[in-house]
Structure formats: C-alpha cells, structure tokens
Amino acid sequence: MTAQIIDGKALAADLRSSVKDVVAQIKAEHGVIPGLAVVLVGNDPASEVYVRSKGKQTVEAGMNSFEYRLSEDTSEEELLNLITRLNSDPEVHGILVQLPLPAHLDSKLVINAIDPHKDVDGFHTTNVGMVGTGQDAIVPCTPRGCMMMLAQIYPDLRGKTALVIGHSNIVGKPMGRLLLNADCTVIVAHKSSTNIPELARMADIVVVAAGVPGLVKAEWIKPGATVIDVGINRIPAPERGEGKTRLVGDVCFDEVSEVAGAITPVPGGVGPMTIACLLANTLSACCHLHSFPEPTLLGV
Numbered sequence: 001m002t003a004q005i006i007d008g009k010a011l012a013a014d015l016r017s018s019v020k021d022v023v024a025q026i027k028a029e030h031g032v033i034p035g036l037a038v039v040l041v042g043n044d045p046a047s048e049v050y051v052r053s054k055g056k057q058t059v060e061a062g063m064n065s066f067e068y069r070l071s072e073d074t075s076e077e078e079l080l081n082l083i084t085r086l087n088s089d090p091e092v093h094g095i096l097v098q099l100p101l102p103a104h105l106d107s108k109l110v111i112n113a114i115d116p117h118k119d120v121d122g123f124h125t126t127n128v129g130m131v132g133t134g135q136d137a138i139v140p141c142t143p144r145g146c147m148m149m150l151a152q153i154y155p156d157l158r159g160k161t162a163l164v165i166g167h168s169n170i171v172g173k174p175m176g177r178l179l180l181n182a183d184c185t186v187i188v189a190h191k192s193s194t195n196i197p198e199l200a201r202m203a204d205i206v207v208v209a210a211g212v213p214g215l216v217k218a219e220w221i222k223p224g225a226t227v228i229d230v231g232i233n234r235i236p237a238p239e240r241g242e243g244k245t246r247l248v249g250d251v252c253f254d255e256v257s258e259v260a261g262a263i264t265p266v267p268g269g270v271g272p273m274t275i276a277c278l279l280a281n282t283l284s285a286c287c288h289l290h291s292f293p294e295p296t297l298l299g300v
C-alpha cells in the first residue's frame, strides 16, 4: 500500500482563503476588522520565525495584527499589565502569548490572565475545561488542525480506535479530548508508557506529538491506518553540506507510507494548519465577541 498524503500546506491555504472571505464580509457588513495581538517575550529564534509568520498571515487574511516584542528580562507584572490592556482593547479579538516563555515567567498564570473569549490559543483553563467536557469553546490550533486533516479521511470518526502519543497540554491532551468528543476509543500514551508499539497496532488513527525523530516505525502501524505526525525536529543533514540541518517528524515517513492508508508529511503537514487555525480561531473569537453568527470554514 502507498498512503494518501494529507497535504497540510494546501488545506491550510484553503482555510486561510475561507477565513479571508468571511473577514471581508464582516468588514463590509459591520465595519468590524478582526484583530490579533501576538506577544513575544525574549529572542528564541524559532519563536521569532513563528511570530513573524503569524503576523504576515494575519495581515494577508485582511485582519489587524498587533505585535508586542518584549525583552527577555520582562517582569511578570509588566506582562500581566499588557494582557490586562489587551483584554479591554475593543480592537483586539484574539490574544496569543508565544510559548515557551523565559523560565522566570509562570506561563499558567500568564495564560490564565487572558480573557477566555480572546484566548485564541485555547490554553486558558476555562477553554481547556470546556473542551474537556464537550462544550463549544476555543480549541487549541494544532489539535484543531489535526481534526480538520482527519475530517479529510473520515466523514465520521465514531468508533475508530485512536492512539495519541504524547500528553503535552498544547497537543496530546487536547487531541485526546477532541477525539473522545468525536466518539473515538482513545488511548493516550507518553514517555512512561511501556507498550506503545502494541497499542499502535490496534489503532485506526495514530497521532504522534512526542518530539522524538523517527519514533514511529512501519511495523507499529495497522495496514490502512491514518498517521498524523505533529513532530517538528531539526536534525543534522551533513549530506546538504557542513552544519546544515533538515526538518523531520516523529514518524519514519518513507517506511510508514508503505503501510498506512493516509499520512501527513513534515514539513507541509500539521505545521501550516496550526497558523491557519489561529486565524480561524481569531475570526471565531471576533464573531463571538460581537454576537455575529459562527462562520462556516472548510464546510465545518
């Protein structure tokens, strides 16, 4: 079998275009422009790239982008004061604090200071609790993107056995909850799990967010299963020249593609969906704050 490639780059482009259309419609009908505030503390090079990309894509979708770049030594009080200001700014519908934060800042405290209705990352305890209890709430971007990718393969997820590898608050836990809300039979494995290959062989769907390059092997996968690779690992690539690197996921892509029914690539899979879903969440937050009807995006 050669797996169908789920093209995250193309799907993300469709989603962004769908967001852009609704943004233009809201602007025309109500004179409202959705606005996203992104806060970056410090100079982590990967975070710099993601924040730049978020700002660029926000503007391309016709929304307002407000960027706050704070120095590495910013105090918790300064950061909380900024969040308080953004919470009451009517032009700001979405607030995102790029993670990871420098070690002296308490990210739980900072995230829980965001108005839950503006928490477009879906990390606030209120949104986490609501998603966990199957209520409508803001869903974290990466898991939302994974669910949209799964919707390309399965019109209905009910009764599927899903294995999530990794139990981070950003991906693994919310992914498990969303799959459970969709009536899957869900297993969440993590670094203390002892029998992951055996669990994987039972799964119709495997979602991997472990941060371990090449963790998932072909012999773990049930023939025809769908494999969603959330891993983003930069590894040395001496074949490209001295000091060069390349990006790989948590899945041995070539061998797993021979067994799986569908698979996401890295790069160009889940990653691009993350930022597209951020735009979708910002638009939804704007609609909710103004009591506009919830937009239909990618038919869902």
Ligand SMILES: Nc1nc2c(c(=O)[nH]1)N[C@@H](CN(C=O)c1ccc(C(=O)N[C@@H](CCC(=O)O)C(=O)O)cc1)CN2
Pocket: 050, 096, 097, 098, 099, 100, 121, 141, 142, 232, 247, 266, 267, 268, 269, 270, 271, 272, 273, 274, 275
């Ligand atoms: N506040 C948040 N912080 C972080 C999040 C988040 O959702 N909210 N997620 C990650 C980083 N991230 C967005 O912030 C992110 C990671 C990767 C990609 C992406 O498009 N990856 C590309 C490859 C890009 C490359 O070449 O390096 C891909 O997979 O194709 C987008 C966003 C942690 N922090």
Ligand SMILES: [Mg+2]
Pocket: 099, 121, 142, 170
């Ligand atoms: Mg995140």
